[in-house]
Amino acid sequence: MKKLLTTSALCVAMPLAAMAADKPEALKIGMTTFLTGPASVFGVPARDAMNIFVENLNAEGGINGVPIEVTYIDEGAGAEALTSEYRRVAQTEGAEVMLASISSGNCQTLAPLAEDLKVPNLMWDCGTQRIFEEGSYDYVFRPQGNATSEMLAAVAYLLKTHPDFKTIAVVNQDYAWGRDSWDIFHTALEVMKPDVEVVGEFFPKFGAPDFSTEISRLQALRPDVVLSTSWGGDLDTFVQQAFQRGLMNTSTFVLPLAESSLERLGSSLPAGHIVGARGDHYFLHPERRDDPDFKGFMEQYKEATGDIPVYSVFHASQAFSALKTAYEKAIADNGVDWPDEEQLLAALDGLEFQGLGRALHLREDHQGVESQLMGTSAQTGEYPFATLENIMIFDGEGLLPPVGETSIDWIKGLDASFADALSVETYEN
Amino acid sequence: MNLTIFLLALFDGISYAALVFIVALGLTLIFGVMRILNVAHGSLYAIGAYATVSLTGFFLALGFAPVFAFPLMLVSAVLVGVLLGGPIEWLLLRRIYDKPEVLQLLVTFAVFMILEDVQRLVWGTQPYFRASALQALGNVTLFGVTYTVYQLILLPLVAIGLLFGLRFFLRHTVIGKLILATTEDREAAQSIGIDADRVFLFTFVVGAVLAGLGGALASPTTSILPGMGADMIVLSFAVVATAGLGQIGGAAIAALMIGLGRSFAVYVWPEVAVLVPYLIMVLVLLVRPEGLFGSPVARKI
Numbered sequence: 001m002k003k004l005l006t007t008s009a010l011c012v013a014m015p016l017a018a019m020a021a022d023k024p025e026a027l028k029i030g031m032t033t034f035l036t037g038p039a040s041v042f043g044v045p046a047r048d049a050m051n052i053f054v055e056n057l058n059a060e061g062g063i064n065g066v067p068i069e070v071t072y073i074d075e076g077a078g079a080e081a082l083t084s085e086y087r088r089v090a091q092t093e094g095a096e097v098m099l100a101s102i103s104s105g106n107c108q109t110l111a112p113l114a115e116d117l118k119v120p121n122l123m124w125d126c127g128t129q130r131i132f133e134e135g136s137y138d139y140v141f142r143p144q145g146n147a148t149s150e151m152l153a154a155v156a157y158l159l160k161t162h163p164d165f166k167t168i169a170v171v172n173q174d175y176a177w178g179r180d181s182w183d184i185f186h187t188a189l190e191v192m193k194p195d196v197e198v199v200g201e202f203f204p205k206f207g208a209p210d211f212s213t214e215i216s217r218l219q220a221l222r223p224d225v226v227l228s229t230s231w232g233g234d235l236d237t238f239v240q241q242a243f244q245r246g247l248m249n250t251s252t253f254v255l256p257l258a259e260s261s262l263e264r265l266g267s268s269l270p271a272g273h274i275v276g277a278r279g280d281h282y283f284l285h286p287e288r289r290d291d292p293d294f295k296g297f298m299e300q301y302k303e304a305t306g307d308i309p310v311y312s313v314f315h316a317s318q319a320f321s322a323l324k325t326a327y328e329k330a331i332a333d334n335g336v337d338w339p340d341e342e343q344l345l346a347a348l349d350g351l352e353f354q355g356l357g358r359a360l361h362l363r364e365d366h367q368g369v370e371s372q373l374m375g376t377s378a379q380t381g382e383y384p385f386a387t388l389e390n391i392m393i394f395d396g397e398g399l400l401p402p403v404g405e406t407s408i409d410w411i412k413g414l415d416a417s418f419a420d421a422l423s424v425e426t427y428e429n
Numbered sequence: 430m431n432l433t434i435f436l437l438a439l440f441d442g443i444s445y446a447a448l449v450f451i452v453a454l455g456l457t458l459i460f461g462v463m464r465i466l467n468v469a470h471g472s473l474y475a476i477g478a479y480a481t482v483s484l485t486g487f488f489l490a491l492g493f494a495p496v497f498a499f500p501l502m503l504v505s506a507v508l509v510g511v512l513l514g515g516p517i518e519w520l521l522l523r524r525i526y527d528k529p530e531v532l533q534l535l536v537t538f539a540v541f542m543i544l545e546d547v548q549r550l551v552w553g554t555q556p557y558f559r560a561s562a563l564q565a566l567g568n569v570t571l572f573g574v575t576y577t578v579y580q581l582i583l584l585p586l587v588a589i590g591l592l593f594g595l596r597f598f599l600r601h602t603v604i605g606k607l608i609l610a611t612t613e614d615r616e617a618a619q620s621i622g623i624d625a626d627r628v629f630l631f632t633f634v635v636g637a638v639l640a641g642l643g644g645a646l647a648s649p650t651t652s653i654l655p656g657m658g659a660d661m662i663v664l665s666f667a668v669v670a671t672a673g674l675g676q677i678g679g680a681a682i683a684a685l686m687i688g689l690g691r692s693f694a695v696y697v698w699p700e701v702a703v704l705v706p707y708l709i710m711v712l713v714l715l716v717r718p719e720g721l722f723g724s725p726v727a728r729k730i
Contacts, residue, residue, distance in 0.1 A: 038656060040554035174703065202695070205703040207660060209651040212580060213441040213695040219574040220437060233556035233652035240558055241650065245568065246575040264556060
């Protein structure tokens with residue numbers, strides 16, 4: 001009889017128990033990032049930054065007294081190893097939240113997996129716009145923009161600063177990002193400036209060590225604008241070789257990811273070329289550089305790594321801020337010590353948070369609305385590498401298709417007035 | 430396609446071929462003499478490039494003139510050959526000459542994997558770029574297109590020099606003749622008093638120096654980063670297989686075919702440029718399985 005009573009009491013208590021989870025000893029999170037392979041130019045700085053964020057927060061007592069523990073998973077080990085590690089960290093190690101990933105391909109693999117495993121996943125760095133346009137997820141959120149907003153910002157900046165260009169050529173890496181980004185850029189140009197002629201499309205192999213032939217061809221073609229959405233070693237090699245051979249004197253380069261190569265390119269990126277940063281990510285962010293949290297982090301990061309932070313560090317800061325803000329919000333909204341999964345997911349819906357850049361928010365389709373910073377390279381002599389001038393920060397809202405529409409269809413319906421209608425702040429440097 | 434574009438594609442193809450040839454030369458020399466396909470050749474190439482970048486950075490920071498980068502390339506190549514090539518032959522390969530080919534291939538592949546991680550340990554994952562040697566030589570403008578003297582003139586000259594230098598060395602010097610004799614018949618050479626072990630060691634070191642030199646010469650033109658060795662070994666293997674394994678002169682012609690094929694593709698049909706080296710290899714091997722200049726008995730793998 002006593003046993004029966006206890007059981008019934010437990011049964012009654014069960015729904016209550018589900019509403020407030022026990023405070024764990026530590027908040028375990030898993031983060032996929034490239035520690036090996038070419039994309040480790042983003043992955044390693046992001047990991048270094050993440051360690052700083054976690055250390056700082058734990059020193060302040062963590063989230064409601066719970067410290068954070070991160071397990072890193074190497075995306076460079078291949079898709080199969082990645083998914084099994086992801087499963088292991090999410091299930092066996094009991095990570096409450098996962099941060100995945102850098103590669104768009106990996107995001108496309110891991111988003112459905114997160115949904116299956118019922119683990120909240122923040123897509124912290126990948127660019128593909130397809131995830132939320134082609135599917136809908138309960139557990140997957142993106143605390144950053146996507147390829148559409150990044151490419152449209154580049155097009156808008158180009159149209160605003162070089163309204164009279166007539167010809168363009170593209171040199172992108174031959175893989176999903178290189179092809180997709182050109183698809184968006186090209187579609188936007190066709191409707192916003194239909195008189196532009198595409199004189200060359202080159203897709204050298206990913207990781208190509210030599211672009212000499214492409215550069216000779218470009219010198220013979222003499223396009224007004226050369227677009228390259230390449231990154232890492234590929235971008236470094238392409239810009240260096242183009243600079244060595246004088247191509248950068250005759251054509252304006254549009255390099256939407258060059259913010260991540262500024263320091264390595266040094267004096268080889270001359271003045272007058274368009275640089276993007278996959279968001280409002282820049283170590284001299286005009287609106288943020290005097291804020292104490294921004295300055296403090298820049299110093300800590302410089303001390304830890306010796307480098308200036310690149311955009312993946314900013315993306316990591318956004319994901320970390322989204323995580324922290326969501327937990328704090330869920331705790332406050334529900335008046336609990338520690339939120340359960342449902343409460344956390346509810347807090348993530350429409351969340352407003354701020355990393356190292358401007359404040360962001362998540363839309364109802366879980367896509368983040370991120371401002372986009374574009375600028376023109378300048379060699380001022382203040383740093384041994386190019387910095388930016390004539391900086392424009394575009395508000396993210398106007399750069400994304402409405403919820404439920406796909407990017408390419410939406411862009412096809414735009415016209416020449418698009419760039420003028422955007423909300424933008426301009427800074428001299 | 431007008432004459433100007435034809436000539437531009439020709440220049441690009443030749444300078445690309447020159448670099449590929451220098452690396453393939455070491456690979457084919459080692460195979461020709463020792464009958465071992467050295468996959469670790471790709472790592473030696475990458476380490477040659479890394480070593481050059483580090484040494485150049487160090488000495489230029491001390492205030493040496495940029496021209497000093499050229500002797501440092503040679504120094505790096507020799508260091509790679511002696512410090513890495515020597516021990517690899519002496520400690521590993523020497524034990525497996527009479528073992529099945531598959532095992533030999535696996536051993537050199539293992540060395541390749543180990544050296545890839547060594548690079549990551551020593552130099553990290555961030556790309557390096559140091560073009561002082563290339564900038565020191567300046568540019569030349571042909572048909573309105575600017576080329577670097579380094580890529581258009583120096584690299585092809587070095588490649589031609591190495592080709593004829595190696596031919597002369599093998600045919601007209603005593604050590605060269607010893608190498609040829611050992612290649613022809615190892616046992617017979619030993620029976621007349623040739624120290625075959627030393628000949629093999631010497632050959633491997635020379636091959637490794639050539640790999641390192643390829644990396645050193647490539648370093649001012651490209652980003653030095655993890656994975657560059659894997660790309661190069663695949664490409665230079667395509668050259669060596671097209672030419673016929675062990676064929677030195679053939680490797681020069683195959684490198685030219687592949688270099689020109691690729692550069693003309695960029696002008697005519699850029700979409701297939703990536704495929705061209707392998708298309709050429711497949712076509713040649715379909716018609717002549719032993720390669721353009723190989724003889725059927727020489728084939729091993």
